[in-house]
Amino acid sequence: MTPAPSPKAEATRARILHEALARFREKGFDATTMRDIAQAAGMSLGATYYHFESKEALVMAFYEESQEALQDRIPEAMAAHRDLASRVREVIRLRFEQFQPYRAMLGALFRNAADPQHPLSPFSPATKGIRDRAIAHFEEAVRGGDVKVPKDLQPHLPRLLWMYQMGLILFWIHDRSEGQARTWTLLDKSLPLIVSALKLARLPLMGPVRGAAIDLLTTVLEPEPASPA
Amino acid sequence: MTPAPSPKAEATRARILHEALARFREKGFDATTMRDIAQAAGMSLGATYYHFESKEALVMAFYEESQEALQDRIPEAMAAHRDLASRVREVIRLRFEQFQPYRAMLGALFRNAADPQHPLSPFSPATKGIRDRAIAHFEEAVRGGDVKVPKDLQPHLPRLLWMYQMGLILFWIHDRSEGQARTWTLLDKSLPLIVSALKLARLPLMGPVRGAAIDLLTTVLEPEPASPA
């Protein structure tokens, strides 16, 4: 796809991204100008655009890099937690920890969350690669957890948990309480409920209910387009 | 607040809005330029800005006007439906019917849905007036319905139903299926579930569960700032 990984342009790219993020963190996404970034990186505006298609592409690169960085920390984190709630909580906690310095600017990323067509949306085709890896974390959390998940729910659960995380992140971004305390309260109140519901879902009588819920789910979830040969 | 309703500026305003909406419908929000609109309305760009603070203000005016227009149709619609599911469905159906011609451009309104601070977000302080009236429709639907709602849930239900509607609208806007068939499927599958859950919620054993759910709810819902005297 990309013609070549490029030799040392990689360094320039990294420098631009670095300078951009520093400014995003400090003054926010909107207040930072592409001209600011170009100047900080010591190059012309046009050159900056040679390395990044758009201002938003910078945020995308950040998103990508973040996912990369988290990748490594999941295994050890999972090794330290046994029960499902703790495992899921840990995945989410790590993400928050990582996003912390960028909380303000993340508004810019999630501004477009509601438009699944927008490249920057966490739900867009453009972010599928990142999304899939993020979902894999929850797959991992569930797999090694202590809760037996019904067969029919199994293929959906990781994605559902990822969506749950997305909701929390959205809440967190706009949470103006001290230290985002309300988000943590929400997490600690909702996660146990989810896990309880999961345990309840295994009860014999619950078959039909589960069926209805999953039926609903498949209606909502876009059918993944079959990748052509 | 507003100094005066203005005499005939109202007509100019209406003309601008009319021309703007025609173009939004035809070419979409983004592809329509403020210069286009000014020209269509037969006036200078600056004059257009005299009547509308911003391009988004045009969408806001549309949103406002829509709410106004729906207001009248609710009573008769409710008179024709007895059971709760039908009543709620009717409120939602009316909204879809009204938004139909603007479906494409509504992406622009809901683009900012995820940012509760953004004026155009249906969740923003700026849209509270409209929102409150929309919620009132659901209040009406519940009040005259055939389902007895538990006391502790009562104050929350209308808003919850409104949020449910918002979710459906969001889904609908991005639903690319023929005639947005998937949205209707979703509605017809989810609404009965909601009503069933509501009926179940009244069962004696459900008290604690309901309590936990409502507790969670009040954590999520921003505490409305007390209006100062």
Add this chain to the structure above:
DNA sequence: AAGATTTTTTGAACCTGTTCAAATTTGAAC
């Protein structure tokens, strides 16, 4: 190393939302 080719960089636009001071028009008071 000269020439050819590709990658980077530059600088000058362009576009579109928005702002604003300076007219112009309108309407009320006299």
Add this chain to the structure above:
DNA sequence: GTTCAAATTTGAACAGGTTCAAAAAATCTT
């Protein structure tokens, strides 16, 4: 009808994201 203030309109800017042809630098070929 003249006068004055307020409401409206104009035209010319500005800002910031984006584009692009042309120049410069780096890399490759022989």
